[in-house]
Amino acid sequence: MSVLKGLNALLVLAVVWLSGPALAQQPTVMDVLETSEAASDDGADTPERVRAPVDDYYRETPRSSMVGFLTFARAGDYDRASEYLDLRYLSGEAANRSGAELARAFKIILDNQLWVDTSLLSTDPAGHSDDNLPGYRDLIGIIRADTRIYQLWMQRVPAGNERFLWKVSNRTVEQIPSLYALYGYGPVEEYLSTTLPAADLFGVALWEWVLALAILLLSWLILTPVFLLLRALVRHLRPKLGQALAPMITGPLHLWTALILSHELNGLFHHSMEARAIAQAGTLRIIAGAWLAMMLVTLLREYFIWRLEREDRDNARVLFKPLSSVAKILIFVAALLLWLNNIGFDVTTLVAGLGIGGLAIALGAQKSFENLIGTIIIYTASPVKIGDFCSVEGTIGRVEEIGLWSTRIRTLDRSVVFIPNSQLASGVIENLSLRDKFPFSRIVYLTHDTPREKIETVMGRIREILESHELVDESLRRVHLENIGEFGFEVNVKAFIKTTSMTANKQVVAEINLAINNVIQEEGVMYAQPLLPRNTNRA
Numbered sequence: 001m002s003v004l005k006g007l008n009a010l011l012v013l014a015v016v017w018l019s020g021p022a023l024a025q026q027p028t029v030m031d032v033l034e035t036s037e038a039a040s041d042d043g044a045d046t047p048e049r050v051r052a053p054v055d056d057y058y059r060e061t062p063r064s065s066m067v068g069f070l071t072f073a074r075a076g077d078y079d080r081a082s083e084y085l086d087l088r089y090l091s092g093e094a095a096n097r098s099g100a101e102l103a104r105a106f107k108i109i110l111d112n113q114l115w116v117d118t119s120l121l122s123t124d125p126a127g128h129s130d131d132n133l134p135g136y137r138d139l140i141g142i143i144r145a146d147t148r149i150y151q152l153w154m155q156r157v158p159a160g161n162e163r164f165l166w167k168v169s170n171r172t173v174e175q176i177p178s179l180y181a182l183y184g185y186g187p188v189e190e191y192l193s194t195t196l197p198a199a200d201l202f203g204v205a206l207w208e209w210v211l212a213l214a215i216l217l218l219s220w221l222i223l224t225p226v227f228l229l230l231r232a233l234v235r236h237l238r239p240k241l242g243q244a245l246a247p248m249i250t251g252p253l254h255l256w257t258a259l260i261l262s263h264e265l266n267g268l269f270h271h272s273m274e275a276r277a278i279a280q281a282g283t284l285r286i287i288a289g290a291w292l293a294m295m296l297v298t299l300l301r302e303y304f305i306w307r308l309e310r311e312d313r314d315n316a317r318v319l320f321k322p323l324s325s326v327a328k329i330l331i332f333v334a335a336l337l338l339w340l341n342n343i344g345f346d347v348t349t350l351v352a353g354l355g356i357g358g359l360a361i362a363l364g365a366q367k368s369f370e371n372l373i374g375t376i377i378i379y380t381a382s383p384v385k386i387g388d389f390c391s392v393e394g395t396i397g398r399v400e401e402i403g404l405w406s407t408r409i410r411t412l413d414r415s416v417v418f419i420p421n422s423q424l425a426s427g428v429i430e431n432l433s434l435r436d437k438f439p440f441s442r443i444v445y446l447t448h449d450t451p452r453e454k455i456e457t458v459m460g461r462i463r464e465i466l467e468s469h470e471l472v473d474e475s476l477r478r479v480h481l482e483n484i485g486e487f488g489f490e491v492n493v494k495a496f497i498k499t500t501s502m503t504a505n506k507q508v509v510a511e512i513n514l515a516i517n518n519v520i521q522e523e524g525v526m527y528a529q530p531l532l533p534r535n536t537n538r539a
Contacts, residue, residue, distance in 0.1 A: 061122060062128075062154040066116065069084035070110075078100035078107075081100075081104075082103040084103075085102055085167060086157050086167040086173060090170055091174060105177070106176050112183045113273070114141045122138055127166070133153075136155060137169065140153060143179065154166050155171075193207045208271055208272060211266075212271075220258040227257075248296070252291035281343045374425035378407070386400065390431045391429075391432060392428075392430075393419075393427050395409060406419060407419050438496065438505040439495075439497075440495040443493070444490075444493060444516065445488045445490060445491075445527055455489060466512070472508075476496050478495070487528050487529065
């Protein structure tokens with residue numbers, strides 16, 4: 001749940017980001033007067049500028065007129081907003097509608113299809129002079145339908161007393177009914193927009209939030225029986241797997257599918273460009289996808305731990321917790337970068353910075369990474385395990401702990417040695433605990449004057465000792481005269497002791513040696529003595 005809460009913050013970040021420069025608050029009507037006066041002062045030396053007194057609605061320039069329309073329309077004052085429409089000489093369906101109705105319809109059309117950048121409109125009472133349009137007309141924007149292109153214009157119209165004001169042209173006003181039929185509200189949008197309070201959240205009308213949430217809830221409810229059936233089916237076919245997959249099926253997979261379905265259903269309605277921009281970020285879909293990926297990582301971790309436990313390598317399970325944490329962090333970073341890219345942020349520089357920073361960290365922590373890789377090798381290959389008795393480059397002892405960076409070995413004299421895992425993984429390891437049996441080897445030296453019969457008798461009785469002992473392996477029970485050395489006959493005795501316990505092996509070796517000594521005494525033969533070196537010192 002903590003991961004989900006963290007990812008839910010992406011939704012707030014997306015909305016705040018989108019409500020920044022792109023959805024900046026439009027200037028107020030009072031701001032229009034300041035814009036107009038500043039434009040007049042800056043262009044005082046322009047002879048072709050057409051002077052116009054300040055209008056009560058600040059319609060002396062294309063920009064101030066459009067800002068005024070948007071200000072009143074977004075405030076819901078469509079009667080005043082209609083003052084910015086040229087309602088003269090209208091024909092067709094537009095002639096049968098009131099100015100307030102046309103203003104409301106025009107505002108909805110702009111919200112749904114055209115993002116009006118008022119900064120591109122002229123602040124000159126004469127309009128733009130370099131747009132290849134007549135001097136009395138300026139372009140607001142273009143709406144492209146399937147088979148037609150609609151050009152929306154501002155037009156300079158006479159207002160009496162040799163005054164000229166800028167309004168939305170009557171030709172554009174005549175197109176409002178046709179455009180509204182294509183991009184205006186349907187019955188559902190009309191009902192919600194007129195019933196719910198006229199409020200907005202992050203630039204999106206309240207009724208749009210209600211509609212989007214209702215569609216998401218409906219999609220969730222529609223898909224609920226499907227995913228409940230799927231969960232029951234998986235549990236029936238594979239009980240253990242179904243139990244592990246159940247939270248993922250009814251959680252992120254259900255949500256992700258519901259988001260896809262709700263996205264398709266939302267396409268049946270006319271949402272504003274602000275709402276579509278927020279939806280384009282895919283915040284909830286990214287959250288659901290990241291949630292699903294993280295649950296898959298957890299599921300894979302549990303599966304591999306189960307595999308290791310079956311193979312009696314459960315000590316390697318310690319490694320999977322940090323590895324799964326790293327994988328989840330990478331998923332979160334990837335989801336964040338994808339979300340930033342969707343909302344229009346250029347992530348190329350950020351990714352390049354992360355790459356350079358990661359390279360610097362990797363170079364600085366090279367030894368640490370070597371030890372980490374060594375840890376992975378030790379856990380996966382398992383040359384030693386905790387509790388094993390081993391010899392590593394002259395260090396003999398029992399393994400007490402295999403950490404992420406080093407391995408702790410308790411030596412025979414009870415001291416503790418820490419060996420870096422990179423050195424342990426690349427060095428020679430003798431795992432004494434993996435021996436299935438201990439070798440036994442001894443040479444019995446007999447004097448040169450020992451008769452042949454006695455030698456053969458001694459060899460036979462030693463062989464009987466090996467064959468009669470229950471812990472001496474049958475695969476190797478060798479007693480033979482190997483050599484006649486400088487100081488006697490050399491009888492070589494070889495065998496394997498069937499035990500993995502060092503204590504038990506020492507006990508068996510003692511029993512065999514005592515038995516051999518009894519044979520020597522009973523047969524009356526003598527052990528050979530090494531020849532003493534000659535004294536070469538001179539008196």
